[in-house]
Amino acid sequence: MSLRFNKESLLAYIEHVFPQMKGEFKIEELSTDTTKVRLNVSDRHLRPGGTVSGPSIFGLADISVYMAVLANIGFEALAVTTNCSIDFMRKPSANADIISDCKLLKLGKRLAVGDVLIYSEGSSEPVARASLTYSIPRSL
Amino acid sequence: MSLRFNKESLLAYIEHVFPQMKGEFKIEELSTDTTKVRLNVSDRHLRPGGTVSGPSIFGLADISVYMAVLANIGFEALAVTTNCSIDFMRKPSANADIISDCKLLKLGKRLAVGDVLIYSEGSSEPVARASLTYSIPRSL
Amino acid sequence: MSLRFNKESLLAYIEHVFPQMKGEFKIEELSTDTTKVRLNVSDRHLRPGGTVSGPSIFGLADISVYMAVLANIGFEALAVTTNCSIDFMRKPSANADIISDCKLLKLGKRLAVGDVLIYSEGSSEPVARASLTYSIPRSL
Amino acid sequence: MSLRFNKESLLAYIEHVFPQMKGEFKIEELSTDTTKVRLNVSDRHLRPGGTVSGPSIFGLADISVYMAVLANIGFEALAVTTNCSIDFMRKPSANADIISDCKLLKLGKRLAVGDVLIYSEGSSEPVARASLTYSIPRSL
Secondary structure (H helix, E strand, O other): OOOOOOHHHHHHHHHHHOHHHOOOEEEEEEOOOEEEEEEOOOHHHEEOOOEEOHHHHHHHHHHHHHHHHHHHHOOOOOOEEEEEEEEEOOOOOOOOOEEEEEEEEEEOOOEEEEEEEEEEOOOOOOOEEEEEEEEOOOOO | OOOOOOHHHHHHHHHHHOHHHOOOEEEEEEOOOEEEEEEOOOHHHEEOOOEEOHHHHHHHHHHHHHHHHHHHHOOOOOOEEEEEEEEEOOOOOOOOOEEEEEEEEEEOOOEEEEEEEEEEOOOOOOOEEEEEEEEOOOOO | OOOOOOHHHHHHHHHHHOHHHOOOEEEEEEOOOEEEEEEOOOHHHEEOOOEEOHHHHHHHHHHHHHHHHHHHHOOOOOOEEEEEEEEEOOOOOOOOOEEEEEEEEEEOOOEEEEEEEEEEOOOOOOOEEEEEEEEOOOOO | OOOOOOHHHHHHHHHHHOHHHOOOEEEEEEOOOEEEEEEOOOHHHEEOOOEEOHHHHHHHHHHHHHHHHHHHHOOOOOOEEEEEEEEEOOOOOOOOOEEEEEEEEEEOOOEEEEEEEEEEOOOOOOOEEEEEEEEOOOOO
């Protein structure tokens, strides 16, 4: 199946629909069943001590799976997060962006499931893992 | 066990340590094993259509359990989120704060577990449920 | 909405469809959005030291939500578990049945979500909590 | 770090401690941070229609992470499951064993986290994914 977006058009679409995300994310890689997304870490994502906040890590995991789903089903469809489980395993590095490695494990007619590992840039040990389920209410 | 904080001192402590949260939350109720916390919803928490964003809902669930733990163990101790599972069940109302109902199910020497239901103010059906685990690395 | 089963007919139906469960469970309570189910703990559910096994606890949580869903939608419909998150918080008592307290938080056209606390009989502190999502593929 | 067990001695140890598991599992592969474990599917693991039951899939995920932890910390230590999140994504094949692909994402002094994909033998699409946290109460 060919993708409905490339990296540039997908990010442009996301930033059009969610203007408050403008400049927050960068899509590093995009394929039929993977995405790699960078969170451009700035002050508002930080906690004292230079740690990236939990909601920011959650947000990166969530958008990474959303992008993987959207790239496949296109923007006419609707997809909403119904479940997330996330493990916070290590403290993110100070002064580093965080980057997701997302794999789409299932893309069904009604449900999609994605798995995400999140790294501080330059580190090989993940700071978090997450899995998310999206419901796709409108049939494709 | 008597609590180490009351509603006012707990919020003051949280806002001192996490200044970026200033004005974001209000503690409605606090007991030995429950918290009820309001997210003062403003523009930065919203998504198009007036929906409260996923990271904001996650953040409210997280801080609600954190407050319940901290109220019991005091600020000398350390507590970090290690796991969260969250189900998004209904679309939050537009133009309403969201409020958590948190119950501490376990407060062990090393791990604490809290359960959270999140409601749009004025609605009786929860928009989300979450459970979170905190690790308490320093012995009490 | 009136229920499609009572306690007796629901258990009879479950044991007819899943004969290997015969005698394993007892429905203590059943209402439109709650179930209370007992696992008759026997040797095959135990681990050394008299602890109830993780898969047995999972199985009780799963069937409790399934029963809550089925009681509402009837047996003509189909419902399959798509997600479970479970926290094991305390060691179950030796020589005691385990009992679930299940609340149906959402019963949508496509997804149902249930929350479960599991207790050793006679104890007031839960041994586990779980939340489960069921997908209801056939429209009702 | 060298492993405290090889495939044979690890399985022998597990079957010694949990005699009711005798013959149920086979360790296909074992390395410092991965395990691959087979569930020898028999009648007691099945549901009508030849599907492997949820508790059986959960059990395989659980033992796979347990084996990965134990191989590293040895049997003198203690490790108990504290959390599991699991997504059931596809119906297991009838008449096929299920096999896990487990990766240890974190092995800390107090917590270990493992990620598991589960496949029906001969199929390349996972039937389930799971992540589990083990608490390691005794210091190593």
